[in-house]
Amino acid sequence: MNKHCNIIIAGAGGIAEAAGLLLMEWSAVPPTIFIxxxxxxxxxxxxxxxxxxxxxxxxVTAFHLPEEGLTEEMKEILGQGNVxxxxxxxxxxPKIARLAKDFHMHYVNLTEYVAETTEIMELAxxxxxxxxxxxxxxxxxxxILANHLFQRFxxxxxxxxxxxxxxxxxxxxxxxxxxxxxxxTWSPVGVATEYIKDTLVLxxxxxxxxxxxxxxxxxxxxxxxxxxxxxxxxxxxxxxALAGKVSSLDYKTLRYPGHYxxxxxxxxxxxxxxxxxxxxxxKMEALIxxxxxxxxxxxxxxxxxxxxxxxxxxxxxxxxxxxxxxRHKLRSIQITTAVCLLQSAQLLVESHxxxxxxxxxxxxxxxxxxxxxxxxxxxx
Numbered sequence: 001m002n003k004h005c006n007i008i009i010a011g012a013g014g015i016a017e018a019a020g021l022l023l024m025e026w027s028a029v030p031p032t033i034f035i036x037x038x039x040x041x042x043x044x045x046x047x048x049x050x051x052x053x054x055x056x057x058x059x060v061t062a063f064h065l066p067e068e069g070l071t072e073e074m075k076e077i078l079g080q081g082n083v084x085x086x087x088x089x090x091x092x093x094p095k096i097a098r099l100a101k102d103f104h105m106h107y108v109n110l111t112e113y114v115a116e117t118t119e120i121m122e123l124a125x126x127x128x129x130x131x132x133x134x135x136x137x138x139x140x141x142x143x144i145l146a147n148h149l150f151q152r153f154x155x156x157x158x159x160x161x162x163x164x165x166x167x168x169x170x171x172x173x174x175x176x177x178x179x180x181x182x183x184x185t186w187s188p189v190g191v192a193t194e195y196i197k198d199t200l201v202l203x204x205x206x207x208x209x210x211x212x213x214x215x216x217x218x219x220x221x222x223x224x225x226x227x228x229x230x231x232x233x234x235x236x237x238x239x240x241a242l243a244g245k246v247s248s249l250d251y252k253t254l255r256y257p258g259h260y261x262x263x264x265x266x267x268x269x270x271x272x273x274x275x276x277x278x279x280x281x282x283k284m285e286a287l288i289x290x291x292x293x294x295x296x297x298x299x300x301x302x303x304x305x306x307x308x309x310x311x312x313x314x315x316x317x318x319x320x321x322x323x324x325x326x327r328h329k330l331r332s333i334q335i336t337t338a339v340c341l342l343q344s345a346q347l348l349v350e351s352h353x354x355x356x357x358x359x360x361x362x363x364x365x366x367x368x369x370x371x372x373x374x375x376x377x378x379x380x
Contacts, residue, residue: 001027001346006080008105010065010096011087012037012046014186015110015136018330018338019085020046024054025326026342026372034077036065053328067092078103083345086110089189094119101127106348108341110136112194112233121356130353132344132362136337138169138251139236139359140344141368141377142298147238148364148380149302149314150246157312161205162304165238165246168219168228169298170254171333173291180284181258183291185333192281194253195263196270197232200239202249207239213267215250216260221299221317228252229260241360254297296320296332318377339372346372 001007007023009016012035020033033050037043043062050060063077078084084100086093090111097120100107106129111117117133124131134140146167154160173183184191198209216229234251242249266283270276296319303313320332330338347353347367367373368380 001029001031001349003349004029005031005082005349006034007031007083007085007345008034008036008077008081009085009087010036012039012042013087014331014334015337015341016087017046017049018334019087019341020050020060021053021325021328021330022338022342022372024050024056024058026375030056030058033060034063034081035060036063038065038067040064053326055326081105083108083349085341085345090116094123097123097131100129100131104129106345107131108135108344108348109133110337110341112139112190114233124356128354130348130357131355132348132357134236134359135344136340137296138234140340141336142167142169142234142251142300143236143238143359144362144364144367145316145380146300147360148368149300149316150242151364153302153304153314157306159304159307161245162302163247164301164303165242165249167300168252168254169234169296170226172254172256172295172297174293174295176256178258180262180288181256182288184288185291185294185331188281188285189277192277192284194231194233196277196280199230199232199251200235201230202239202243202246205244205247207243213260213263218257221297222319225257226254226297227257227260228254237358237360292331294322294332296336316380320376323376335376339376343367343370343372346370
């Protein structure tokens with residue numbers, strides 16, 4: 001941050017840890033941070049972790065954030081906040097967004113959940129503060145990168161529509177073994193959800209809904225073969241923003257070959273319900289280990305014809321590995337997600353936005369070259 005802010009982080013998981021540490025290490029003016037969680041001891045643990053990890057002067061306060069109701073301590077802390085960073089599970093996002101609105105704070109969240117995002121959009125349409133939604137890695141950075149590719153392509157080739165816009169992300173382990181060819185690097189319930197809920201795409205320039213895991217294909221990125229398939233939530237608002245401009249647009253998740261076939265075996269007989277999500281999550285957690293050695297693979301491409309009818313394709317790929325920040329080593333999924341959250345928070349503080357800000361409304365060049373983004377993703 002370029003000026004002092006009181007920042008409230010809701011949640012005490014890996015992204016909350018990373019966000020707090022990065023705020024201390026990379027802000028021009030270190031903020032005052034409050035960490036809230038329903039289990040106070042977890043919030044206190046994260047606060048200590050940040051204080052022990054930063055090499056800069058630090059102020060982090062833990063507080064109890066119950067699932068229901070407001071304590072006097074909460075009212076006092078929320079009343080001081082400038083920005084609320086929502087690092088809690090997506091099902092809680094509308095509740096946390098309501099707190100941000102009620103206490104006149106900017107709000108930034110990470111969730112890919114579509115229904116909850118729609119609820120917050122309705123809630124925040126008349127807010128006096130800014131609400132940046134779905135601003136992690138995917139949805140988030142990858143959507144802004146894809147929109148950047150689209151805009152540059154149209155400008156350079158003097159066209160206003162393209163044939164394809166593809167964007168893909170994989171949060172993967174360094175190694176993968178049979179039969180599942182996967183290791184958890186982030187939320188199991190998030191993985192189960194994206195494998196089951198429908199996804200929004202563009203086909204023939206029109207927004208449509210397709211089942212998750214219904215368009216599997218192989219792709220080679222930097223010489224390595226991955227499998228890609230449709231998953232829910234990652235397209236953010238680009239199907240709405242680019243309808244009529246892109247013939248085929250979709251977000252796909254990257255996995256090692258063999259993983260999706262294993263998932264289909266687990267899904268046999270399950271229906272598209274909340275119970276199916278829970279059942280898939282339970283099956284995966286019983287058999288798939290969590291793994292700290294991770295990497296992020298991302299890829300975006302635009303394809304279309306110039307004004308003379310010549311077909312062109314532009315591609316960007318990146319591989320992000322763990323990084324040491326201060327005295328702690330952050331996993332790839334932590335740092336890539338957290339810096340997008342923080343860049344969005346800084347955008348709100350510096351631009352004084354109000355109401356909902358979606359991915360397509362963020363200036364790509366400014367965001368992608370922001371001071372939190374560049375040290376992790378590089379310039380574009």
